[in-house]
Amino acid sequence: MTHTNEQQSSPFQDENSVGRIHHARSTEDDTRASPAVDHEHVSVPVLIIGAGAAGARTAIELAKHDVEPLVIGKRAHGDAHTTLAAGGINAALGNRDPEDDWQIHAADTLKEGHFINDPAGVETVTNAMPDRIRELEEWGMSFNRTEDGKIEQRYFGAQSFRRTCFVGDQTGKAILETLVSKAQELEIPYRENVMITKLLSDGERVYGAIGYDTDDGHFLRFEAHAVVLAAGGYSGIYNRHSSRIDENNGDGAALAYDAGARLMDIEFVQFHPTGMMGDRYGEDWDGRLVTEAVRGEGGRLFNARGERFMERYSPDQMELDARDVVARAIAQEIREGRGTENGGVYLDISHKDQEFLQERLPRMYERFAELGVDMAEESVEVAPTAHYSMGGVEVDFETGATAVENLYAVGETIAGIHGANRLGGNSLAETLVLGKVVGDHVADESYIGAPELPESQQRAADEHFRTLKALSGQGSEDPQAVLQALGDLLEETAGIIRTEESTNKGLKSLEALRDRADDLMVGERTGRSFEYAIDLEFSLTVAELLLKGARERTESRGAHFRSDYPEESEAWRKNLTYRETEEGMTFDTTTPRDPSEAVRKALDADYELDYHQLE
Structure with missing residues (x-):
C-alpha cells in the first residue's frame, strides 16, 4: 500500500505552485524500481538540506536564475538555528572607522584562524560582504543606525575596527526573517519537519537523499541533479553548548562523510567564553549564549574575588581578545579556585544605564530580567560553552563543490573559512556570501530533465x-x-x-x-x-x-x-583531512595557500584593536 500524503504546503510559496515539483509514488508498477518498503518519491532539480541562512540564501540565488530548488527543514518553517546568532555580522563598511577595508577584515580573519584558513575563501567572503549587507538593506532589514543614518557598527573580539553590523542583539533572527521574506516573494518551495538520514551516493556522485517525515513517520526518497548541504555544525554534541536542543549534532558532516566527501579540521571546536552558568537560571538555560555584543558594548569580566582578571591575560585587548584566549583565561581562573561556587565568573555591564542596554542588547536584557536579574544593576554568571565548529566538509570556494560530484556544502557544515578559531561576526557573513556563490554555480550547471536514480541506488x-x-x-x-x-x-x-x-x-x-x-x-x-x-x-x-x-x-x-x-x-600549519576508505578512517594533510598581496600588506601593517578606546 502506498502513501497518499501530499507534500506539505510550503511556507516559502503559495500552495498552488507546489505542483511544479514532480512527484511519483513507489508502486509495484514502477519501472525504475520495485522497492519492498513503501515510501514517497520526490524528484527536484536541486535539493537543499537545511533551512537556515545558508540554505535560504543559496535557494534565493538559484531562484533568481530561474532554477527551482526544494528546501528541506528539520523543524517548522522559520525555526532555524540562525536565529540564535545574536550579536552581529561583519562587513568593512567603514561607517564608524573609515580606515577599515575588506583586506583588513581578511587579515583579522586569517590571524584569528591562526593562518590555516583558506585565504581565497576568506578573501571571497570579506570582499563581498559590503554588497551582501547592502542587499539585506534593500530587502528590508532594519539595521541599527548611527546618528547620521548609516548602518551602525560595533566592536567584536579581535577585530581591528568596528565592523560588526547589528539589529540590537537579534541579528540572526532579523537576517533569517529577511531571507524568508525574499524566498516567499520568489515562491521557493519548502518542506518542513523532514529528517534526512542518508545521501544517495556511490562515493563518486550524489543522486539525492532519503529520510522520513517526523510528523507521520512515512519514508521519503528525494532524487536531485544536485544536493546542497546546509545542515549546520557539530558543537551540540557537547553537553554544555550554546546551540538549541537537538541541533548542531553533526548530521551535515556525517552525511557528507558517509557519501564519500572529505572532511577537514574537525578537531577545531570554538568554546565561546560566555555561556550562561548558575543555579538561579535553571538547567534549561545552562550553556546558552550570552552574546559577545555584551563585551563589545563594554561588558567586563570579574572572578569571584572581584578582580578584573583579563588584565593579567590580555592587558591591551582585555575582554575583546580572541574567543579562545578569553575562554582559556576563564577556564584557568575557575581551575585555580577563583571561580564562583557554580564554576563560573561574572560578566558585568552595570556601568551602562538601562536605556542603553534596552536599545543595544534588548534580548539579553529581557532574558535576564525574566530570570530575576537586572543587567543594569548586577552582573550575570557565565562560563565557556561549546559554540561553533570550525571544521566540516572540504569544499572548493569558487563553487562550493565537495569531492563528490553534484554534492555541494555551505554554512557551518563546511571547513576552511575560519581556520583554527572563528572571528566573531563572521559566521553569518559566510552564509550569505557562499550561499550566493553556490547558488550561482549550481544554476550555471544547466541541469536538464528529471534526475534518474541508478538501480544500485534504488x-x-x-x-x-x-x-x-x-x-x-x-x-x-x-x-x-x-x-x-x-x-x-x-x-x-x-x-x-x-x-x-x-x-x-x-x-x-x-x-x-x-x-x-x-x-x-x-x-x-x-x-x-x-x-x-x-x-x-x-x-x-x-x-x-x-x-x-x-x-x-x-x-x-x-x-x-x-x-x-x-x-x-x-x-603543523596545515589542515588535517579525513576520509572513509576501504581501510577505514584515513588522515591526510594539506598546506594552506598564501593570501593575496593586498591582504599580505594588511597583515604586515599589523592592525589591532585597542580595547581602551571603549573607555
Whole structure:
C-alpha cells in the first residue's frame, strides 16, 4: 500500500505552485524500481538540506536564475538555528572607522584562524560582504543606525575596527526573517519537519537523499541533479553548548562523510567564553549564549574575588581578545579556585544605564530580567560553552563543490573559512556570501530533465529504509541517555584543554558507547527517541573524527589546546583531512595557500584593536 500524503504546503510559496515539483509514488508498477518498503518519491532539480541562512540564501540565488530548488527543514518553517546568532555580522563598511577595508577584515580573519584558513575563501567572503549587507538593506532589514543614518557598527573580539553590523542583539533572527521574506516573494518551495538520514551516493556522485517525515513517520526518497548541504555544525554534541536542543549534532558532516566527501579540521571546536552558568537560571538555560555584543558594548569580566582578571591575560585587548584566549583565561581562573561556587565568573555591564542596554542588547536584557536579574544593576554568571565548529566538509570556494560530484556544502557544515578559531561576526557573513556563490554555480550547471536514480541506488535506498524500519525495537538503552553520555565524554576528554592521554581515554570510552548504541530502546518514527537514535549515529561518527584529529594534531593552535604540546608549531600549519576508505578512517594533510598581496600588506601593517578606546 502506498502513501497518499501530499507534500506539505510550503511556507516559502503559495500552495498552488507546489505542483511544479514532480512527484511519483513507489508502486509495484514502477519501472525504475520495485522497492519492498513503501515510501514517497520526490524528484527536484536541486535539493537543499537545511533551512537556515545558508540554505535560504543559496535557494534565493538559484531562484533568481530561474532554477527551482526544494528546501528541506528539520523543524517548522522559520525555526532555524540562525536565529540564535545574536550579536552581529561583519562587513568593512567603514561607517564608524573609515580606515577599515575588506583586506583588513581578511587579515583579522586569517590571524584569528591562526593562518590555516583558506585565504581565497576568506578573501571571497570579506570582499563581498559590503554588497551582501547592502542587499539585506534593500530587502528590508532594519539595521541599527548611527546618528547620521548609516548602518551602525560595533566592536567584536579581535577585530581591528568596528565592523560588526547589528539589529540590537537579534541579528540572526532579523537576517533569517529577511531571507524568508525574499524566498516567499520568489515562491521557493519548502518542506518542513523532514529528517534526512542518508545521501544517495556511490562515493563518486550524489543522486539525492532519503529520510522520513517526523510528523507521520512515512519514508521519503528525494532524487536531485544536485544536493546542497546546509545542515549546520557539530558543537551540540557537547553537553554544555550554546546551540538549541537537538541541533548542531553533526548530521551535515556525517552525511557528507558517509557519501564519500572529505572532511577537514574537525578537531577545531570554538568554546565561546560566555555561556550562561548558575543555579538561579535553571538547567534549561545552562550553556546558552550570552552574546559577545555584551563585551563589545563594554561588558567586563570579574572572578569571584572581584578582580578584573583579563588584565593579567590580555592587558591591551582585555575582554575583546580572541574567543579562545578569553575562554582559556576563564577556564584557568575557575581551575585555580577563583571561580564562583557554580564554576563560573561574572560578566558585568552595570556601568551602562538601562536605556542603553534596552536599545543595544534588548534580548539579553529581557532574558535576564525574566530570570530575576537586572543587567543594569548586577552582573550575570557565565562560563565557556561549546559554540561553533570550525571544521566540516572540504569544499572548493569558487563553487562550493565537495569531492563528490553534484554534492555541494555551505554554512557551518563546511571547513576552511575560519581556520583554527572563528572571528566573531563572521559566521553569518559566510552564509550569505557562499550561499550566493553556490547558488550561482549550481544554476550555471544547466541541469536538464528529471534526475534518474541508478538501480544500485534504488537498492541502497530500499536497504536503508529496511534499516530504519527495523530501528524501532525494545533494547535496553535510552538513545537520549547515550547522547548525554557522549556529551560528558567529550567535555572531559576533548574540551577546552586536551592531552594525548585524554583523547585516548575518550576513544576507548567511545567504543563502549558504540556497544550501548547497538542496543537501543527506540519508539515509533514520530517520537523523539527515534530522532535521538538517528542523531546518535551522526554524533558518534563526528566524535570519533574529533577525538582522533585532536590526538593527531600535536600542537596548540587557536581553539585546539594541547597542554602536553602547549606551543603552536610551524610544522603543523596545515589542515588535517579525513576520509572513509576501504581501510577505514584515513588522515591526510594539506598546506594552506598564501593570501593575496593586498591582504599580505594588511597583515604586515599589523592592525589591532585597542580595547581602551571603549573607555
